[in-house]
Amino acid sequence: MDRFMFLQRGGCEDPPELTAQQMEAGMKAWMDWVKNGTEEGWLVDPGSPLSKTGVVVNPDMSVTDGPFAESKEFVGGYTVVEAPDMAAACELAKQTIKLAGGGKIEVRKFANAGE
Amino acid sequence: MPKYMFVYRGCENCHEPEEMQKFMQLWMDWIQVGEEAGWLIDKGDGLEPDGAIVNPDLSITDGPFAESKELVGGYSMVEAANIAAAIELAKGSPIAVSGGTVEVRALANVEMANE
Amino acid sequence: MNQSTNQLVEHFFRHESAKLIAVLTRAFGLRRIDLIEDMVQVAMMEAMNSWKLNGIPPNPSAWIHLAAKNRILDSLRREKTFAKAMALSGQTLASQELVIDQWLEDEHIADSLLRMMFVCCHPLNDRQTQIALTLKTLCGFGLSEVARALLLPIETVKKRIQRAKKSLAGAKVSLELPDDEQLEQRLDVVHDVLYLMFNEGYSTSRGADPIRSDICEEAARLCHLLCQNPCSSPATKALLALMLFHASRFEARTDDLGSVILLEDQCRSDWDHQLIGSAQGWLAQSKCGQPTTYHLEATIAMLHCIAPCIKKTDWSGISALYGRLLELHNSPMYELNQAIAIGESGATHEALTRLMQLKDHPKLEGYFLLDCAIARIHLLEDDTMKAVDSYLMARSKTAAVHEHELIDKKIRKLTEITQDDRTQSH
Numbered sequence: 001m002d003r004f005m006f007l008q009r010g011g012c013e014d015p016p017e018l019t020a021q022q023m024e025a026g027m028k029a030w031m032d033w034v035k036n037g038t039e040e041g042w043l044v045d046p047g048s049p050l051s052k053t054g055v056v057v058n059p060d061m062s063v064t065d066g067p068f069a070e071s072k073e074f075v076g077g078y079t080v081v082e083a084p085d086m087a088a089a090c091e092l093a094k095q096t097i098k099l100a101g102g103g104k105i106e107v108r109k110f111a112n113a114g115e
Numbered sequence: 116m117p118k119y120m121f122v123y124r125g126c127e128n129c130h131e132p133e134e135m136q137k138f139m140q141l142w143m144d145w146i147q148v149g150e151e152a153g154w155l156i157d158k159g160d161g162l163e164p165d166g167a168i169v170n171p172d173l174s175i176t177d178g179p180f181a182e183s184k185e186l187v188g189g190y191s192m193v194e195a196a197n198i199a200a201a202i203e204l205a206k207g208s209p210i211a212v213s214g215g216t217v218e219v220r221a222l223a224n225v226e227m228a229n230e
Numbered sequence: 231m232n233q234s235t236n237q238l239v240e241h242f243f244r245h246e247s248a249k250l251i252a253v254l255t256r257a258f259g260l261r262r263i264d265l266i267e268d269m270v271q272v273a274m275m276e277a278m279n280s281w282k283l284n285g286i287p288p289n290p291s292a293w294i295h296l297a298a299k300n301r302i303l304d305s306l307r308r309e310k311t312f313a314k315a316m317a318l319s320g321q322t323l324a325s326q327e328l329v330i331d332q333w334l335e336d337e338h339i340a341d342s343l344l345r346m347m348f349v350c351c352h353p354l355n356d357r358q359t360q361i362a363l364t365l366k367t368l369c370g371f372g373l374s375e376v377a378r379a380l381l382l383p384i385e386t387v388k389k390r391i392q393r394a395k396k397s398l399a400g401a402k403v404s405l406e407l408p409d410d411e412q413l414e415q416r417l418d419v420v421h422d423v424l425y426l427m428f429n430e431g432y433s434t435s436r437g438a439d440p441i442r443s444d445i446c447e448e449a450a451r452l453c454h455l456l457c458q459n460p461c462s463s464p465a466t467k468a469l470l471a472l473m474l475f476h477a478s479r480f481e482a483r484t485d486d487l488g489s490v491i492l493l494e495d496q497c498r499s500d501w502d503h504q505l506i507g508s509a510q511g512w513l514a515q516s517k518c519g520q521p522t523t524y525h526l527e528a529t530i531a532m533l534h535c536i537a538p539c540i541k542k543t544d545w546s547g548i549s550a551l552y553g554r555l556l557e558l559h560n561s562p563m564y565e566l567n568q569a570i571a572i573g574e575s576g577a578t579h580e581a582l583t584r585l586m587q588l589k590d591h592p593k594l595e596g597y598f599l600l601d602c603a604i605a606r607i608h609l610l611e612d613d614t615m616k617a618v619d620s621y622l623m624a625r626s627k628t629a630a631v632h633e634h635e636l637i638d639k640k641i642r643k644l645t646e647i648t649q650d651d652r653t654q655s656h
Contacts, residue, residue, distance in 0.1 A: 049223045131375055
């Protein structure tokens with residue numbers, strides 16, 4: 001089994017105003033996903049969206065704002081899963097996309113897990 | 116306390132055996148200090164460069180194809196009182212010390228409101 | 231796992247890298263050395279990345295050996311011609327692996343390293359290239375470290391090493407010890423390479439760069455390795471003795487900023503007396519019918535190391551030894567040092583005559599230590615003014631900041647003394 005990180009990319013424009021009912025449905029979908037993933041064993045860390053604003057510490061120790069939401073370096077959120085291989089991890093990512101709506105997911109294998 | 120993700124980019128400058136040994140020692144010392152003090156909640160991992168992108172239409176493509184200074188190379192998670200404190204921790208990380216950049220982002224959990 | 235107590239020995243990655251390259255090149259041939267070096271580096275990076283998170287494994291050498299072996303074997307399996315060649319020679323990859331494992335064992339590793347030493351010092355290449363190859367291949371230095379060690383641009387070092395590897399592979403040089411008839415000559419070259427390497431590190435012309443002590447350590451380590459093999463000669467042991475005598479004074483020769491401290495000003499309790507003892511042991515073991523320059527230089531170094539102070543040094547003994555060195559090899563440096571010894575033993579006039587003559591020697595032009603030596607002799611004659619003049623002359627011959635500081639300090643001390651004298655006599 002390998003570990004994979006899902007990096008949320010794009011799709012970070014402010015979501016449209018949701019009705020209370022839509023918000024509730026969204027929450028339920030997310031909680032079902034977490035329950036499912038935990039029971040089936042593939043969900044290691046449901047993760048979290050990341051704050052829209054961030055900073056970067058540079059090698060010279062200066063601190064700059066960024067990356068910004070429009071830039072291609074921007075990461076909107078993350079999730080950690082376990083799967084036998086990259087293909088299986090991508091299948092799991094598809095579920096996450098349906099939840100997150102918009103944007104894509106970059107799937108990356110952990111370099112040193114499972115030793 | 117709020118949680119912050121450190122997103123590492125750049126810095127695979129260690130090509131020479133002696134440099135590699137020093138870099139490894141830096142990491143081990145940093146992890147030990149962080150775990151003992153309690154602020155390092157997940158030492159994280161590196162991410163293998165060849166991954167996949169799952170698109171909104173659920174198609175899967177190879178990727179990301181990014182320059183090493185843009186590519187997300189790895190991550191860690193810390194706990195800190197506020198972003199300023201997190202930034203100070205980031206400045207001491209082996210990646211920053213060795214010429215890479217550390218992006219600091221608060222985890223925007225649904226329940227909690229961070230600054 | 232408690233990571234803080236689990237530490238690697240100093241230079242572990244460098245030395246494992248060298249061991250693996252020596253054994254794998256012996257197994258798969260010099261023409262594959264580039265591939266081997268790449269695979270070893272990849273294995274090192276895997277180790278670094280894994281161990282930094284997961285801690286150092288109980289047997290770190292074995293871990294890296296396995297990682298490197300797997301990488302190289304995977305790569306070779308994909309080489310179509312390799313399988314054929316293996317079959318023809320009656321071997322299999324599995325049998326090769328067993329041999330490699332044996333060669334990597336602690337009791338056997340020296341064999342492969344020694345063979346590599348003779349390859350790095352192969353007469354096909356010039357001295358500088360031999361030193362570069364030794365530092366890179368046998369000492370696990372990276373290209374930039376070799377460049378720093380030899381004070382050369384990286385591109386130059388890279389090209390030289392590439393060309394050297396090509397000519398060695400082209401000449402089908404193999405990792406064998408030289409035959410008996412060639413051994414003495416080839417050994418002389420190895421000695422010279424190690425001696426020059428040590429001198430690069432020992433030279434104080436590059437200030438406080440920590441790579442200096444690394445180079446000296448490596449030269450001594452390789453010499454020691456050689457001494458423990460039957461192919462070594464008494465000269466090998468004398469060379470090791472010489473290196474250890476010099477190394478014992480290493481710390482005392484420069485201050486924290488890299489400024490040179492001359493012999494007359496060194497704090498002798500800072501000398502490493504354990505190393506001196508060790509060196510004496512090797513010198514004793516090196517006795518033979520025909521002493522070489524290494525024997526004589528080592529004996530001179532010993533006379534310095536055992537003396538409690540400058541005044542109680544056996545200067546006439548040292549002078550006689552330089553005389554014998556000059557019979558073997560007519561070097562202006564030997565003449566310079568002999569003149570100094572003559573001066574220190576009391577014959578200052580004779581010393582000054584010789585030193586003044588040496589000023590005209592083309593090889594010593596611009597050599598600031600010659601003028602420092604002249605200054606010292608003037609001091610021995612209580613002629614402070616002439617001493618200061620000579621120090622100023624010395625200062626004008628060097629551009630290095632830390633060498634200026636050395637001389638300025640000397641001059642300051644002298645002018646303080648002169649002022650004290652003046653105030654006292656009034």
